[in-house]
């Protein structure tokens with residue numbers, strides 16, 4: 001099967017092994033530059049605003065440049081840093097709840113209030 005290309009002029013498919021039809025030559029004409037009032041491509045950056053590298057104190061808008069400063073070769077300290085927030089969560093174990101200790105703390109607090117050792121109620125904000 002011969003390779004074909006969809007024509008932007010007539011909407012049909014033209015065989016690339018044959019000369020392009022003369023009446024469809026506008027297929028190769030330059031496209032209109034602006035199709036909207038915002039004549040620029042939509043660019044999505046790594047960050048919505050520049051992020052400060054804690055390794056060298058400079059601001060970066062590119063994630064690759066920022067991560068380069070975390071390498072020992074990319075910061076003035078020559079120290080390898082770990083980016084916090086991208087740890088492996090598959091090994092995460094949630095902390096154990098000690099319901100007995102919680103209950104004891106609550107009972108101590110209730111006993112303190114019952115014995116009159118409650119903190120004073122604030123009737124105005126501390127200055």
Ligand SMILES: [Zn+2]
Nearest residue numbers: 007009010024
């Ligand atoms: Zn055509």
